[in-house]
Amino acid sequence: MSSRLAGLLIVATAAAVAAGCVEERPVYRPRPVQREVIVERQAPPPPEVVEVIAPQPPPPRIVEVVPPPRPGFVWVNGYWRWDGRRYVPVAGHWREARAGYHYVHPHWEQRNDGWHFHVGVWVND
Numbered sequence: 001m002s003s004r005l006a007g008l009l010i011v012a013t014a015a016a017v018a019a020g021c022v023e024e025r026p027v028y029r030p031r032p033v034q035r036e037v038i039v040e041r042q043a044p045p046p047p048e049v050v051e052v053i054a055p056q057p058p059p060p061r062i063v064e065v066v067p068p069p070r071p072g073f074v075w076v077n078g079y080w081r082w083d084g085r086r087y088v089p090v091a092g093h094w095r096e097a098r099a100g101y102h103y104v105h106p107h108w109e110q111r112n113d114g115w116h117f118h119v120g121v122w123v124n125d
Contacts, residue, residue, distance in 0.1 A: 052117040054082040058108050064092050072097050076120055079106045098122050 062078035069075075078092040095103065101122040109116050 052082050053114040054087070054108075054117070055114050057110065057115055058082075058087050062089055062092075066092070070094060074103045076103070077105045080108070082115075082117060095120075100125055 058080040062080065064078050066075055066077075073094040074097050076093050076095050079090050080087040081090050082088075090106075097103075101124055104118075104121050104123055106120040107118050109118060
């Protein structure tokens with residue numbers, strides 16, 4: 001056998017042996033994840049219904065300085081709350097606005113059996 005052929009045989013054998021030792025693994029590249037934020041228009045939770053009947057009328061309306069409008073918020077007027085024995089003042093405060101709704105402020109209503117309190121609620125436009 002010629003030395004040239006022997007050299008070629010050695011190189012081919014080495015390549016075949018080396019090829020069997022290499023394990024080729026696929027390269028995984030993470031795909032970008034696209035997330036969608038779905039905003040559903042949900043109705044506000046129903047107000048807590050607690051029938052409050054006061055035997056006497058509430059004091060005169062609370063007079064307070066209404067602050068300038070704040071985007072995305074609604075000013076809730078101050079009102080009188082009945083604690084079972086007497087009226088307690090509740091200061092006005094901001095509530096986050098809800099798209100598609102308007103706010104009905106807390107108020108008292110006189111009926112035959114006394115003064116009934118209506119909590120503040122969001123009403124669908």
